[in-house]
Amino acid sequence: MSVRRSLLIGALVYLLVAVGLGTLTGALLAIALPLVLYLGTVYLYQPKPPQFSLHRSLSHTVAPPDAEIQVTLTVTNAGDHLDEVQIQDNLPKGLRVVDGSPNTLLMLEPGERCEVTYTVTGPRGAYRFQSAGAAIREHFGLFTRQHHYAVPSNLSILPTVPAVRSIPIRPRRTRGFAGPIPSRQAGSGVEFFGVRTYEPGDPRRWINWRLSARHPREIFVNDFEQERIADVGLILDARERTNITVEGVSLFEHAVEATASLADMFLSDGNRVGLLVYGRGVERTFPGYGKHQREQILRALARARVGGSLVFDSLDYLPTRSFPAKSQIVLISPLCEDDPPVLSRIRARGYEVLVVSPNPVRFEEHALPENTLSEVALRIARAERSLWMHQVKRLGIPVIDWQVQLSLDIVMRAELRRSLHPISQ
Amino acid sequence: MILHNAKEPDQLTRALCYATATVASAALLIGPLLIGAWSMALAALALGAFTIVAIAKNWGRPLGAVEFIGFVLLATLGILRQVHPLWGLIGVAAALATWDLRSLRTRMSDAGFVAHPERLLRHHLTRLGGVVLLGVALGAGALLWQIDYGIGTVVGLVCLCVLGLSRIVAHIRRRSD
Numbered sequence: 391m392s393v394r395r396s397l398l399i400g401a402l403v404y405l406l407v408a409v410g411l412g413t414l415t416g417a418l419l420a421i422a423l424p425l426v427l428y429l430g431t432v433y434l435y436q437p438k439p440p441q442f443s444l445h446r447s448l449s450h451t452v453a454p455p456d457a458e459i460q461v462t463l464t465v466t467n468a469g470d471h472l473d474e475v476q477i478q479d480n481l482p483k484g485l486r487v488v489d490g491s492p493n494t495l496l497m498l499e500p501g502e503r504c505e506v507t508y509t510v511t512g513p514r515g516a517y518r519f520q521s522a523g524a525a526i527r528e529h530f531g532l533f534t535r536q537h538h539y540a541v542p543s544n545l546s547i548l549p550t551v552p553a554v555r556s557i558p559i560r561p562r563r564t565r566g567f568a569g570p571i572p573s574r575q576a577g578s579g580v581e582f583f584g585v586r587t588y589e590p591g592d593p594r595r596w597i598n599w600r601l602s603a604r605h606p607r608e609i610f611v612n613d614f615e616q617e618r619i620a621d622v623g624l625i626l627d628a629r630e631r632t633n634i635t636v637e638g639v640s641l642f643e644h645a646v647e648a649t650a651s652l653a654d655m656f657l658s659d660g661n662r663v664g665l666l667v668y669g670r671g672v673e674r675t676f677p678g679y680g681k682h683q684r685e686q687i688l689r690a691l692a693r694a695r696v697g698g699s700l701v702f703d704s705l706d707y708l709p710t711r712s713f714p715a716k717s718q719i720v721l722i723s724p725l726c727e728d729d730p731p732v733l734s735r736i737r738a739r740g741y742e743v744l745v746v747s748p749n750p751v752r753f754e755e756h757a758l759p760e761n762t763l764s765e766v767a768l769r770i771a772r773a774e775r776s777l778w779m780h781q782v783k784r785l786g787i788p789v790i791d792w793q794v795q796l797s798l799d800i801v802m803r804a805e806l807r808r809s810l811h812p813i814s815q
Numbered sequence: 816m817i818l819h820n821a822k823e824p825d826q827l828t829r830a831l832c833y834a835t836a837t838v839a840s841a842a843l844l845i846g847p848l849l850i851g852a853w854s855m856a857l858a859a860l861a862l863g864a865f866t867i868v869a870i871a872k873n874w875g876r877p878l879g880a881v882e883f884i885g886f887v888l889l890a891t892l893g894i895l896r897q898v899h900p901l902w903g904l905i906g907v908a909a910a911l912a913t914w915d916l917r918s919l920r921t922r923m924s925d926a927g928f929v930a931h932p933e934r935l936l937r938h939h940l941t942r943l944g945g946v947v948l949l950g951v952a953l954g955a956g957a958l959l960w961q962i963d964y965g966i967g968t969v970v971g972l973v974c975l976c977v978l979g980l981s982r983i984v985a986h987i988r989r990r991s992d
């Protein structure tokens with residue numbers, strides 16, 4: 391637009407000069423003088439290449455969903471006076487501005503520093519600010535210089551972590567540190583494991599008096615099951631084929647929340663937890679402990695996106711060998727028809743498997759039109775899903791069929807209570 | 816004039832746009848009225864009214880250019896029909912100021928936030944005022960002081976002027992992003 395304005399003014403001056411000459415009217419040349427002076431001023435005060443620096447800071451680099459994050463862009467002019475500077479901070483897709491503006495107009499004196507502040511918010515995700523643009527103009531706006539500055543910043547908006555209570559797991563192998571998981575070995579614990587002969591140093595309260603009375607020459611003591619921590623591998627199914635979106639809400643978001651809750655719960659119990667996001671590709675978070683690992687997993691979940699891939703369309707290529715042998719695997723997936731055989735193979739390799747399955751049929755049914763066709767389709771879908779659930783349960787794999795409108799904690803408690811036993815082989 | 820918040824600069828620029836549009840329209844109305852050119856006077860009145868309505872309603876950018884062209888053409892026609900050229904000179908200078916201030920208002924409203932708007936406006940008005948007043952003064956001086964040149968000299972001077980102007984416009988086009 392500024393170039394067109396300067397062309398227009400030039401064209402009007404030419405017109406006045408041409409008509410003035412053609413009609414020998416000198417007054418027309420006189421009225422062209424303000425326009426010539428205007429253009430001459432633009433030429434005289436054209437902005438020189440700017441020398442300023444841009445720095446961005448965020449009030450939080452990690453935040454919960456829909457939290458407000460203040461972005462501050464600091465502009466420092468190390469060069470000459472700048473008549474007009476328009477700064478445009480390029481927002482990553484997905485973030486929205488709730489206060490202020492990333493587009494600012496200002497004037498900068500030599501050495502002056504100015505801060506541009508605005509507030510953004512957004513859903514779960516990993517956002518990367520790449521660059522900011524600056525348009526430098528003289529006062530009349532006819533001459534513009536555009537510059538782009540690389541000002542990278544990262545923002546992670548983590549998923550919410552609804553609390554879930556501990557669930558009992560019994561992987562076939564545990565780790566060497568004390569924890570809440572029965573280890574199938576004798577040692578210090580609270581659950582009765584067996585009896586053995588008395589050894590010097592055993593506490594007297596361990597003596598099994600009833601058994602010892604039947605054997606006059608020997609004394610027996612009770613042995614308890616040692617409780618240790620375990621390796622838990624969380625696998626989040628991010629395949630496009632298993633995801634559905636209803637009225638703008640994706641089933642995958644519920645799966646992410648469930649994964650976050652389970653990770654938090656297992657880590658709080660002291661277990662070593664790893665994450666694998668399987669969909670567009672394979673994204674691994676190596677197993678670890680404690681708050682640092684929790685942070686790592688939540689950041690990985692913030693980055694997780696549904697994706698399609700011909701290679702990773704089926705669970706056949708799950709790199710389960712990357713999880714410690716005979717550890718506990720928890721798969722968070724809506725499941726589809728060719729998943730049960732893969733779960734059978736994983737189980738056969740010695741892993742204990744638990745499936746938390748967000749129910750896509752119940753998720754979608756309220757949005758379907760109410761007619762006979764929908765009713766029939768729903769019944770078929772429910773029957774199919776029920777069949778897959780049954781196939782998986784027959785393999786000895788507990789399945790939590792999760793209707794996502796309900797709390798995962800309540801559903802897990804109910805399902806595990808229904809199975810009567812803690813999860814075991 | 817002390818400005819306390821960002822709304823006041825916008826109100827000031829709007830007021831100045833009204834004022835300069837009124838001056839442009841009045842100058843191009845009075846000149847033809849004095850010589851009895853009623854149709855031209857009516858055209859200047861209509862154009863002035865349209866410009867003021869466009870400023871009030873914040874109508875789009877291309878209209879500003881169309882209105883400016885209209886004022887310049889009216890001034891040209893007026894001079895060709897023997898209206899005193901001073902009226903045309905004032906009209907064109909005021910129309911140029913109107914167009915510039917409307918462009919400034921657009922840039923300020925397109926930006927979501929303006930830092931120190933009163934300072935920006937003060938600098939802009941200083942420069943614009945200087946250009947407009949100097950342009951009117953030079954134009955008035957050119958009208959008062961007449962020199963006879965031969966046609967060859969005039970053509971040569973005009974060619975120099977055209978060449979210089981072409982270079983300025985080409986430079987702006989080339990260097991501007």
